[in-house]
Amino acid sequence: MTKTLLITTPGQGLHEITDEIQTVVKGAMVNEGLCTVFIQHTSASLLIQENADPSARYDLERWLARLVPELDPLYTHTAEGPDDMPSHIKSALTATSLGIPILEGRLALGRWQGIYLWEHRKEPSRRKIVVQILQ
Amino acid sequence: MTKTLLITTPGQGLHEITDEIQTVVKGAMVNEGLCTVFIQHTSASLLIQENADPSARYDLERWLARLVPELDPLYTHTAEGPDDMPSHIKSALTATSLGIPILEGRLALGRWQGIYLWEHRKEPSRRKIVVQILQ
Amino acid sequence: MTKTLLITTPGQGLHEITDEIQTVVKGAMVNEGLCTVFIQHTSASLLIQENADPSARYDLERWLARLVPELDPLYTHTAEGPDDMPSHIKSALTATSLGIPILEGRLALGRWQGIYLWEHRKEPSRRKIVVQILQ
Numbered sequence: 219m220t221k222t223l224l225i226t227t228p229g230q231g232l233h234e235i236t237d238e239i240q241t242v243v244k245g246a247m248v249n250e251g252l253c254t255v256f257i258q259h260t261s262a263s264l265l266i267q268e269n270a271d272p273s274a275r276y277d278l279e280r281w282l283a284r285l286v287p288e289l290d291p292l293y294t295h296t297a298e299g300p301d302d303m304p305s306h307i308k309s310a311l312t313a314t315s316l317g318i319p320i321l322e323g324r325l326a327l328g329r330w331q332g333i334y335l336w337e338h339r340k341e342p343s344r345r346k347i348v349v350q351i352l353q
Numbered sequence: 354m355t356k357t358l359l360i361t362t363p364g365q366g367l368h369e370i371t372d373e374i375q376t377v378v379k380g381a382m383v384n385e386g387l388c389t390v391f392i393q394h395t396s397a398s399l400l401i402q403e404n405a406d407p408s409a410r411y412d413l414e415r416w417l418a419r420l421v422p423e424l425d426p427l428y429t430h431t432a433e434g435p436d437d438m439p440s441h442i443k444s445a446l447t448a449t450s451l452g453i454p455i456l457e458g459r460l461a462l463g464r465w466q467g468i469y470l471w472e473h474r475k476e477p478s479r480r481k482i483v484v485q486i487l488q
Numbered sequence: 489m490t491k492t493l494l495i496t497t498p499g500q501g502l503h504e505i506t507d508e509i510q511t512v513v514k515g516a517m518v519n520e521g522l523c524t525v526f527i528q529h530t531s532a533s534l535l536i537q538e539n540a541d542p543s544a545r546y547d548l549e550r551w552l553a554r555l556v557p558e559l560d561p562l563y564t565h566t567a568e569g570p571d572d573m574p575s576h577i578k579s580a581l582t583a584t585s586l587g588i589p590i591l592e593g594r595l596a597l598g599r600w601q602g603i604y605l606w607e608h609r610k611e612p613s614r615r616k617i618v619v620q621i622l623q
Contacts, residue, residue, distance in 0.1 A: 220520055220589055220591055250355055251487070252387070252389055252487055252522070254587045254589055256587070256588060256589050258596070258597065258598030258599075258601065259600075259601075260536065260537050260538045260544075260598070265445055266450075267395050267441065267444070268395045268441060271430060271432075273429045276429060276430070277427065277428050277429055277430045277438055277441075277442075278442060280427055281421075281425075281427060284427065285420075285555075286551075290551075292547065292550055294543045294546060294547055295541060295543035295544045295547045297541075303544065303547055306537065306538060306544050306548060309537070310535055310537060310548055310552075311446055311581055311582070312446070313448070313583070314536045314583075314586070314601075315536075315587045315588060316449070316450055317389045317391070317450045317451075317587045318391060319355055319389055319391050319485040321355055321483070326355075326391065326393070327393065328392075328395070328481065329393075330395060331393065331394075348589045348591070348596050350520075350522060350589040352521070352522055352622055352623070353487070385490055385620075386622070387522070387524055387620060400580055402530050402576065403530045403531075406565060406567075408564045409530075409565045409573065409576050411564060412562065412563050412564055412565045412573055412576075412577075413576060413577060416556075416560075416562060419562065420555075446581055447580060448584075451584070451585055452524045452526070452585045452586075452587045453526060453585060454490055454524055454526050456490055461490075461526065461618045462528065463527075463529055463530070463616065465529075466528060466529075466530055466584075487622055488622070
């Protein structure tokens with residue numbers, strides 16, 4: 219079973235999508251299987267991270283922004299705006315697809331794990347995520 | 354078939370778990386399929402790396418520790434100790450899940466590839482890894 | 489269905505393999521399923537990135553080379569040449585396996601996404617990639 223989700227992001231940052239994915243999993247009525255989450259973009263990515271303390275996600279966002287700053291003189295790919303090339307690099311360093319086991323009809327996430335769409339562009343965007351359930 | 358492994362790590366570093374995963378694969382008696390390895394934590398991660406020369410893993414550990422040092426003034430998430438925020442960042446830069454094909458009843462790893470649990474916390478920890486076999 | 493591809497790379501850089509993977513998918517005659525792409529090496533990796541403007545890939549290659557330079561005094565693993573340890577680190581920061589959903593008999597890639605073998609060694613190499621289709 220495969221479903222494509224359209225997620226609207228308000229701009230740069232980690233946007234939790236655990237509930238959206240969990241809803242697809244429940245709808246599939248699969249007791250045990252594999253859920254693949256795939257983002258169809260190269261300037262946004264996927265991340266499984268702590269969902270408890272927002273300060274961890276805040277630091278993660280700022281740490282990555284410092285590692286991959288805008289306006290780096292190295293960039294030649296600048297036609298699509300100062301946040302475009304950093305977005306591709308941030309995407310390359312994180313995940314485009316995630317495989318998450320399903321157990322007892324639910325994603326087998328750890329107690330503190332949430333699934334995030336990591337938006338790397340500054341403007342609000344509409345992102346397509348393919349969720350697939352195999353058993 | 355899904356099995357949850359409990360791995361005790363002695364602290365920071367790359368701990369090989371190839372044999373543990375291979376044992377689950379053998380037990381599943383599947384000739385051809387997919388093995389998904391998923392770690393249920395956000396301060397430890399998974400890595401497939403060279404299993405021949407320990408110096409490569411030693412350098413990898415030190416390189417990542419230098420890229421993501423403790424006590425960075427950027428961090429606001431400091432309540433869980435100086436090694437906690439670096440652990441989340443190191444996790445985000447590496448893998449939470451791995452998909453490895455099974456061929457002829459065994460993981461289709463390359464000759465020099467091993468599977469590692471990358472512990473990013475300094476204290477010994479008990480880590481849960483979900484291993485799932487689909488065919 | 490599992491197929492092993494042998495890809496010859498001319499040296500360091502991003503080499504597109506979308507067509508090779510798409511050909512395996514078509515041959516499998518699977519309408520809906522999961523394609524796992526797995527590279528059996530630890531000094532080359534896999535990446536899904538923009539396939540439109542080559543300048544994005546050019547910058548990505550140079551950015552990663554600057555982050556992980558050769559001849560870093562930190563390295564102790566130097567016996568296999570100055571580009572070997574950087575290759576392992578670059579591999580660890582990117583992907584060894586990718587899970588890509590198949591929809592209507594084709595990889596469900598976004599409009600601008602291509603699949604790349606990221607060769608991190610300077611010499612031409614022969615790389616083995618396992619492509620597996622489950623449904």
